[in-house]
Amino acid sequence: xxxxxxxxxxxxxxxxxxxxxxxxxxxxxxxxxxxxxxxxxxxxxxxxxxxxxxxxxxxxxxxxxxxxxxxxxxxxxxxxxxxxxxxxxxxxxxxxxxxxxxxxxxxxxxxxxxxxxxxxxxxxxxxxxxxxxxxxxxxxxxxxxxxxxxxxxxxxxxxxxxxxxxxxxxxxxxxxxxxxxxxxxxxxxxxxxxxxxxxxxxxxxxx
Amino acid sequence: xxxxxxxxxxxxxxxxxxxxxxxxxxxxxxxxxxxxxxxxxxxxxxxxxxxxxxxxxxxxxxxxxxxxxxxxxxxxxxxxxxxxxxxxxxxxxxxxxxxxxxxxxxxxxxxxxxxxxxxxxxxxxxxxxxxxxxxxxxxxxxxxxxxxxxxxxxxxxxxxxxxxxxxxxxxxxxxxxxxxxxx
Numbered sequence: 001x002x003x004x005x006x007x008x009x010x011x012x013x014x015x016x017x018x019x020x021x022x023x024x025x026x027x028x029x030x031x032x033x034x035x036x037x038x039x040x041x042x043x044x045x046x047x048x049x050x051x052x053x054x055x056x057x058x059x060x061x062x063x064x065x066x067x068x069x070x071x072x073x074x075x076x077x078x079x080x081x082x083x084x085x086x087x088x089x090x091x092x093x094x095x096x097x098x099x100x101x102x103x104x105x106x107x108x109x110x111x112x113x114x115x116x117x118x119x120x121x122x123x124x125x126x127x128x129x130x131x132x133x134x135x136x137x138x139x140x141x142x143x144x145x146x147x148x149x150x151x152x153x154x155x156x157x158x159x160x161x162x163x164x165x166x167x168x169x170x171x172x173x174x175x176x177x178x179x180x181x182x183x184x185x186x187x188x189x190x191x192x193x194x195x196x197x198x199x200x201x202x203x204x205x206x207x
Numbered sequence: 208x209x210x211x212x213x214x215x216x217x218x219x220x221x222x223x224x225x226x227x228x229x230x231x232x233x234x235x236x237x238x239x240x241x242x243x244x245x246x247x248x249x250x251x252x253x254x255x256x257x258x259x260x261x262x263x264x265x266x267x268x269x270x271x272x273x274x275x276x277x278x279x280x281x282x283x284x285x286x287x288x289x290x291x292x293x294x295x296x297x298x299x300x301x302x303x304x305x306x307x308x309x310x311x312x313x314x315x316x317x318x319x320x321x322x323x324x325x326x327x328x329x330x331x332x333x334x335x336x337x338x339x340x341x342x343x344x345x346x347x348x349x350x351x352x353x354x355x356x357x358x359x360x361x362x363x364x365x366x367x368x369x370x371x372x373x374x375x376x377x378x379x380x381x382x383x384x385x386x387x388x389x390x
Contacts, residue, residue: 141315
């Protein structure tokens with residue numbers, strides 16, 4: 001099953017090319033990974049989140065620059081990146097610590113600031129927009145797979161993650177999330193306070 | 208006193224007991240795979256279509272693999288768990304290369320340069336199928352990336368793996384090997 005051989009090139013040129021590619025990749029590797037691992041060094045403040053005996057929920061805010069760099073590296077069209085810059089991105093990771101199914105339904109998540117509820121952009125709103133903008137299917141697909149599913153049943157001890165997109169705000173806000181456990185069972189609730197879009201300074205002004 | 212009803216009752220109970228113990232043997236037989244952690248035995252359904260070219264341009268059709276178990280895996284270079292899992296998949300492929308298991312390792316919506324460089328670093332022996340526009344992945348509707356399905360010789364999806372798995376661990380290799388022994 002060998003591949004990645006330079007079939008059509010001279011052996012020496014092929015070797016040189018491979019070495020260059022590997023060195024460049026080694027340098028760039030940290031930047032090309034899914035952002036969770038690179039957003040926070042160990043000595044930095046941990047991401048906002050919630051944890052109890054039933055679940056762990058963490059929210060990693062993306063700055064506009066991080067978002068743009070990440071999508072640019074994947075060949076997203078400039079128009080798409082410009083559009084996305086107007087939104088506030090969080091990568092949410094959820095781990096079900098229970099021994100039974102935990103039900104995620106983003107309709108049960110409320111993002112609330114002092115000014116009221118923030119608008120979350122659901123998955124269904126993106127495809128018509130991308131179609132209208134003529135965005136290639138590959139970019140649409142990658143963007144879609146990076147979103148947290150609207151609904152998902154987490155199996156015991158399963159961990160999944162994905163992006164949640166909000167209308168940008170300078171205000172601090174809270175997440176009040178509910179996770180279902182099936183009929184006749186009270187849901188698990190989780191609250192995360194003091195959330196902010198990553199481009200907002202401590203003074204509350206956008207960068 | 209008529210003993211016949213009691214005797215027939217005893218015979219019934221003995222036969223029932225034999226049948227029950229027979230079922231127990233069947234369940235514990237070596238050919239029944241023990242499902243490792245993170246692998247779900249799911250409600251069976253016919254596999255969605257999977258017809259793609261690999262990175263070298265060779266066509267692959269899942270429909271033409273009937274009669275063999277197929278390991279269908281979806282991945283992307285931007286997904287951290289995919290990066291951690293891919294070397295284990297390469298080791299598994301190497302260890303099972305003489306088996307009848309078919310591998311359909313599908314990159315979701317990335318270009319050849321990205322796939323070439325990613326695999327060159329992490330799993331140079333893997334030949335990935337290229338779902339260039341992401342539409343095949345879309346039809347399979349995985350829970351997320353990475354995602355793995357095991358399709359039986361009749362083309363029915365039987366198992367699904369949750370997230371990345373250490374496929375080269377003994378537990379997983381034994382499971383796959385025993386699957387292949389099933390008819």
